[in-house]
Amino acid sequence: MRSGLERSPYRAGTGNRWRRRALGVAAAALVMPMAVGLTSVGTAGAQSIGTPGGGPSTAQVGGEPTVSRVDFLTDRRVALWVNSPSMGVPIQVQLLLARDWNIAPDKKFPAVFMLDGMRARDDENGWTLDTDAEAFFADKNVNVVLPIGGNSSFYSDWIDQNNGQNYKWETFLTKELPPILEGQWRTTQDRGVVGLSMGGTSAMSLTARNQGFFKFAGSLSGILTTTTLGMPQAIAYAMQDAGGFDADAMWGTPGSDAWDAHDPYVLADKLKGVSLYISSGSGTTGPYDQPSGIPGISTNYAGMGLEILSRLTSQTFTTKLNKLNIPATVNYRPSGTHSWPYWEFELHQLWPQLASTLGVEVDKPACGVGGAIAPVANGGNWIGDCLTGEYSVPGGKAQDFRFGQIFAGGDGAYAVAGRVGGAYQGAGGPGGELGMPTTGELGTPDGRGRFNHFQKGSIYWTPQTGAHPVTGPIKDEWSKQGWEGGPLGYPRADQTKIPGKDGVMQGFEGGAMYSSSKTGTHAVQGLIMDKYGALGYEAGWLGLPLTSENPIRDNGRFTRFENGNIYWSPASGAWSVENGPIFDAWKDENYENGRLGYPISDKFDIPGGVQQNFQHGVITVKDGKAVIG
Template identity: 60%
Template sequence: MAAALVLPFAAAQAPAPAQPTATTAPATIRNIVWHSDRHVAIWVNSPAMGAPIQVRLLLARDWNTAPNAKFPVLYMLDGLRATDDNSGWIAETGAVDFFADKNVTAVLPVGGQASFYSDWLESDNGKNYKWETFLTKELPPLLESQWRATGTRGIAGLSMGGTAAMFLSARNSDFAKFAASYSGFLTTTSTGMPQAIRLAMIDAGGFDAAAMWGPPDSPQWEEHDPVYLADRLKGQSLYISSGTGASGKHDEGSEIPGVTPNMFGMGLETLSLITSQNFVSKLHELRIPATVKYRSAGTHTWPYWDFELRQSWPQAAAALGVPAAKPECAVGGAIAGVTAGNGWLGDCLTGEYRVPGGVAQDFLHGRVFFTPEAGAHPVAGRIGGGYQAAAGPHGALGLPIGGETPLPDGRGRYQPFQHGSLYWTPETGAQMVGGAILAEWGRQGYEGGPAKYPVGPEVRTPHRDGAVQSFEGGPFYFSPATGAHRVEGLILGKYAELGFENSWLGFPVAPEVPLKDFGRYSGFEGGNIYWSPLSGAWAVRNGPVMDAWRDAGFENGRLGFPISDEFAVPGGVQQNFQHGAITVRDNRAEVR
């Protein structure tokens, strides 16, 4: 019966695969968002694609306990309907929890809808797909230099990603030690396959298969056909699986036994089975060993791929040189008391290990830290990610001194640490606040005050001795000489226009103050910025103009608010006000 399902394929000599597009500039990281202490999203500037590509990393189990260690990586590729916001492995399966106790870093590219993770001949539908170059040439050096990856790699994928896992491994010698296809289409040139792929790509985003590999008789189709490339997989650990398309335990049943209403899923899985059998036949012909799992039922859906990930793991672990199971661990002392009251932490992943000022232990859904002074406290979730972004126990925050707590507004959460606090909302993420900025923010009412929540970390000002941290209601600026003060609204806009602290204004020296007619002003080292609804925002420099305006009664006097910045005139400078002007020549001010 199985033999009757095998489609014919040409027995031609396998073509030499074209090499991925060469790039000269290295890939760089554009942005990093931590979702937990070992789940991180990075956006990588890809020179080949000319765009930032999101990659999710599920960091190895011993990432925290062995900070100098490097780990193998396992690429997990998505299917034809990949989205640009998250990996399907994260959104649709239990991959995050599954990899939590595995000592590899899982690398999950995000995006690539209908791309087959290949280098396309032409751009199409607004996408410049150069995925093979990105995955095999641009991303590995970045992972090895900045994310503690070794050169030991595996690659697995579902559907479209299963096809790519096999041809990427074959086309790039020594790239992967393990390659797995879960319901992949493992011939691309067999009778009817180019047409089937073309229709599937149109359905999944309106993409043109000819832009990918040219017309069906183009050599590019054979150069991406796992069957034609099979001889290049010698020495790799291979895993191939597929269902039959018949209704299984994860499918909706119908009145007809073995048939599910998901006809599309049935058809795709049947096609996967047929093409996988073609590929396996070629491997047998070449005497290349492979693990082959044909399930008796199951359609083209996520629950079966989640199952195959787990079923193939022992083989992947052996190929990547890591244990398949986590080591034994136990929980005791004060940490045991915390875990007893916080069952959501799950099983331990490690034993206790020392961190600066205390000890820590990693669990399925977070970490627990202990100090003799503050006791034991869990750190987890997005706040755990924010803690990791701030270098965790090795960073400026120190160790936790309390648990995570919801805030009165019902929107945010916070957790206190030895040297600051972490605040989180869905809109702002987890941000650290400490030192003088935390004290001034607290004086203004914390998140309940006008500044609201922090939206970024505190950063050093590049050219002056100070720091700035952005909040929803305006940034706080700090310098040792001036302390911490917030600048907001249109006054902030004017401050930005003039060059922030690098301008003649310098750092703010006082909070914003209300004035008559709904006006406001903020004081700075070199002068003030004034604003009112009728006059707009303008800066007045300390010196003769400011002194003359003061003597005239500031905005309450006959001149009113400024309506311009200071500007040059013959022999001096001038600044205009609502009802007059001040001109300075030879350091003497004239009010008119």
């Protein structure tokens, strides 16, 4: 391991020419391994494009970025969907909130941007998917920013749309996102950025192109010269393989000004004053690799070639830093390939430097557990070590741990964690609609889910439906129907207000529950729910339900609504019958039990009136008079 700035054994002029020539040969030789993946796994989201040109983004963006959706995944991990004016679509960004987020509600925290690799995915950033980043940052007093998406993007503003994407990542990360972080998520303008592979390249280029935006920049196995002979072609192969992207749409044809304007090597002089950390392995088999049987060669052949390329480009880059008298911490590891376990290791190694740069503690302050919280904390190690001391919350006390929280009040002390903890935080925690917990996390009888009960409701979770609170009259009716074991199953959405009406609704696996003071609380489910949806749900002519589903003849079912009914049977299907002359005439024939049987159509127009078909006849209405035929 080397600390400090890597120095070239060659004279500045001849050594640099030799290294760049060797790099060109290496790049050409490693094009095919690059095509297998200029990194790893990651996460994507909705994306966008930028304006032509080589300098930092100056595109005019219409409108202001807004947050369209917020999902708390745990008590301190949250997913935001940010409407990006430049990209024209919502971009998901996940945040790992600072250690003292709960105990110090008025405090703001520095930000650490964690950039993904070439194969970034649409559902989760690789740092949380493939490393211990979430647990590692749990005791750190920074807000961690995890962009979701950007496969092959190099987190830059592209000059053209390509492969269904409108990439404008530099504008999004440096212009659109910061006001939201600072205005709504208690984040300061003290920022650091860490990236692996493609993200390492981007960490250096974004920092150089937006001087003063980041105080710290870390490249882990980054490709730090992108315009050297052979490198644009290698990058183009990798982008095509990783996501089917055309590199010309990114920065134009190789040799254009835009390629130079995004090359960390070319931009190196703009990194003065930034705390820099650069690392790479050697490509040989390391402690996290599976040996191939050939000495020094692992089974990760692509990762071997990519790491050799990263080492060569990093050495060239740091040699230029040295020439410019720009200090950097450089760690060239004696082994290791292009893979996540090594980047996780480097994250731990760089933290003291990053923490010092951002002005936060390297280690968490001492804390302990006591009182009513102690037996719960000591009852199992799954909740991890304490992160804070006890602090007051509405109804009692709370304490934060690495993997959740413990609350103590009049009903006892209970842990709330994981996705249930996220839903609890999203609902306002102890001061919200649920109040304090009254049970710990329990398993449901069917083995599918988990739940906590609270003073004013419950939160139920399954991997398929997520975690959602159930409160008030909807919870009361759901419990009467058998909780998750009843016809509705588990909740799959939070309660929401019914648009344009005085009431609330909540979606479940088997249907929905509607509640209002005028109509009461009732479920609509199954094929009746499908028909209700086809007719516009509560916004349609049927209005809100007046009953839940009722059993009738021949295994049929019906639900009454404000302005009509839906009837279903296995033989006839689900059909609506509107209140009025047709319904009254059918009622006079004893509904489905009479000579007409079940409806087999909705009402439809005929010359001079309307008609509805039943199993054994029809009802027509002309001039307000119903006739059975």
